[in-house]
Amino acid sequence: MELDINLFNENQKSQSIGRFSQHMMDFILSKKPDFAGRVSTDKDILFWAARVKHTERHRKDFANDTEFEQCLKDIPQIIHNPDYISIHPTDESVSFIKKYSKHVSVAIKISTDGKMVYRTMHPLREAQLNEYIKNGRA
Secondary structure, three states, X not given: OOOOHHHOOOOOOEEEOOOOOHHHHHHHHHHOXXXXXXXXXXXXXXXXXXXXHHHHOOXXXXXXXXXXXXXXXXXXXXXXXXXXXXXXXXXXXXXXXXXXXXXXXEEEEEOOOXXXXXXXXXXXXXXXXXXXXXXXXX
Protein backbone atom coordinates (compact mmCIF):
# COMPACT_ATOMS: atom_id res chain seq x y z
CA MET A 1 0.00 0.00 0.00
CA GLU A 2 1.24 3.47 -0.93
CA LEU A 3 -0.15 6.90 -0.25
CA ASP A 4 -1.30 8.47 -3.51
CA ILE A 5 -1.89 12.19 -3.02
CA ASN A 6 -3.19 12.40 -6.60
CA LEU A 7 -6.38 10.63 -5.47
CA PHE A 8 -7.51 13.70 -3.52
CA ASN A 9 -10.19 15.79 -5.20
CA GLU A 10 -13.47 17.54 -4.37
CA ASN A 11 -15.17 14.19 -3.72
CA GLN A 12 -12.32 12.46 -1.91
CA LYS A 13 -10.87 14.51 0.93
CA SER A 14 -9.24 11.65 2.86
CA GLN A 15 -7.87 8.17 2.41
CA SER A 16 -7.05 5.31 4.73
CA ILE A 17 -3.35 4.78 5.35
CA GLY A 18 -3.81 1.64 7.39
CA ARG A 19 -4.80 0.30 10.78
CA PHE A 20 -2.97 -0.65 13.95
CA SER A 21 -2.02 -4.29 14.28
CA GLN A 22 -2.76 -6.04 17.56
CA HIS A 23 0.98 -6.05 18.36
CA MET A 24 1.17 -2.26 17.84
CA MET A 25 -1.94 -1.68 19.89
CA ASP A 26 -0.58 -3.80 22.76
CA PHE A 27 2.68 -1.81 22.74
CA ILE A 28 0.88 1.54 22.60
CA LEU A 29 -1.42 0.59 25.48
CA SER A 30 1.53 -0.65 27.54
CA LYS A 31 3.08 2.82 27.25
CA LYS A 32 -0.12 4.89 27.43
CA PRO A 33 -2.97 2.95 29.11
CA ASP A 34 -5.36 5.90 28.85
CA PHE A 35 -5.55 5.21 25.09
CA ALA A 36 -7.66 2.13 25.98
CA GLY A 37 -11.00 2.35 24.25
CA ARG A 38 -9.61 4.92 21.81
CA VAL A 39 -7.26 2.78 19.73
CA SER A 40 -8.51 -0.23 17.85
CA THR A 41 -7.42 -2.66 15.17
CA ASP A 42 -10.69 -2.06 13.29
CA LYS A 43 -10.36 1.72 12.88
CA ASP A 44 -8.74 3.28 9.84
CA ILE A 45 -5.99 5.84 10.21
CA LEU A 46 -7.00 8.70 7.91
CA PHE A 47 -4.83 11.01 5.88
CA TRP A 48 -6.71 14.22 5.04
CA ALA A 49 -5.89 16.12 1.84
CA ALA A 50 -5.24 19.30 3.85
CA ARG A 51 -2.22 17.63 5.50
CA VAL A 52 -0.33 17.42 2.19
CA LYS A 53 0.42 21.16 2.30
CA HIS A 54 1.57 20.89 5.93
CA THR A 55 3.82 17.93 5.11
CA GLU A 56 5.36 19.82 2.18
CA ARG A 57 6.75 22.32 4.72
CA HIS A 58 9.12 19.57 5.89
CA ARG A 59 10.44 18.80 2.38
CA LYS A 60 13.58 20.89 2.99
CA ASP A 61 14.37 18.84 6.11
CA PHE A 62 14.92 15.70 4.04
CA ALA A 63 18.20 14.78 2.33
CA ASN A 64 16.64 15.52 -1.07
CA ASP A 65 13.30 15.75 -2.90
CA THR A 66 13.47 12.13 -4.02
CA GLU A 67 13.73 10.89 -0.43
CA PHE A 68 10.88 13.17 0.67
CA GLU A 69 8.62 11.90 -2.10
CA GLN A 70 9.51 8.27 -1.34
CA CYS A 71 8.81 8.73 2.37
CA LEU A 72 5.50 10.45 1.59
CA LYS A 73 4.42 7.48 -0.56
CA ASP A 74 5.74 5.09 2.09
CA ILE A 75 3.69 6.53 4.98
CA PRO A 76 1.38 3.48 5.10
CA GLN A 77 4.42 1.17 5.15
CA ILE A 78 6.17 3.23 7.82
CA ILE A 79 3.06 2.79 10.00
CA HIS A 80 2.69 -0.90 9.16
CA ASN A 81 6.34 -1.82 9.64
CA PRO A 82 8.17 0.77 11.79
CA ASP A 83 11.61 0.32 13.31
CA TYR A 84 10.35 2.12 16.43
CA ILE A 85 7.06 3.32 17.89
CA SER A 86 7.20 6.36 20.15
CA ILE A 87 4.45 7.63 22.44
CA HIS A 88 4.37 11.35 23.12
CA PRO A 89 4.09 11.91 26.91
CA THR A 90 1.66 14.86 26.80
CA ASP A 91 0.44 15.15 23.23
CA GLU A 92 -2.19 12.62 22.18
CA SER A 93 -0.04 11.16 19.44
CA VAL A 94 1.97 8.13 18.42
CA SER A 95 5.01 8.30 16.12
CA PHE A 96 6.08 5.54 13.79
CA ILE A 97 9.80 5.78 13.05
CA LYS A 98 11.65 4.19 10.12
CA LYS A 99 15.27 4.46 9.02
CA TYR A 100 15.99 6.04 5.63
CA SER A 101 19.12 8.20 5.23
CA LYS A 102 17.88 9.59 8.57
CA HIS A 103 15.12 8.28 10.80
CA VAL A 104 11.72 9.50 9.62
CA SER A 105 8.86 10.03 12.04
CA VAL A 106 5.21 9.74 11.02
CA ALA A 107 2.93 11.10 13.75
CA ILE A 108 -0.66 9.94 14.21
CA LYS A 109 -3.05 11.96 16.40
CA ILE A 110 -5.49 9.95 18.51
CA SER A 111 -8.50 12.02 19.47
CA THR A 112 -10.60 11.53 22.58
CA ASP A 113 -13.41 10.10 20.44
CA GLY A 114 -11.05 7.49 18.97
CA LYS A 115 -10.41 9.02 15.55
CA MET A 116 -6.89 8.35 14.33
CA VAL A 117 -5.50 10.81 11.82
CA TYR A 118 -2.16 11.52 10.19
CA ARG A 119 -0.56 14.60 11.69
CA THR A 120 2.92 15.06 10.19
CA MET A 121 6.08 13.49 8.80
CA HIS A 122 9.62 14.74 9.36
CA PRO A 123 13.19 13.52 9.79
CA LEU A 124 14.23 12.79 13.35
CA ARG A 125 17.70 13.52 14.67
CA GLU A 126 19.57 10.51 16.02
CA ALA A 127 19.89 12.27 19.40
CA GLN A 128 16.09 12.68 19.57
CA LEU A 129 15.51 9.00 18.90
CA ASN A 130 18.13 8.02 21.48
CA GLU A 131 16.42 10.27 24.03
CA TYR A 132 13.04 8.64 23.29
CA ILE A 133 14.57 5.21 23.82
CA LYS A 134 16.38 6.29 27.00
CA ASN A 135 13.15 7.73 28.44
CA GLY A 136 11.12 4.62 27.56
CA ARG A 137 8.98 6.49 25.02
CA ALA A 138 10.13 4.25 22.16
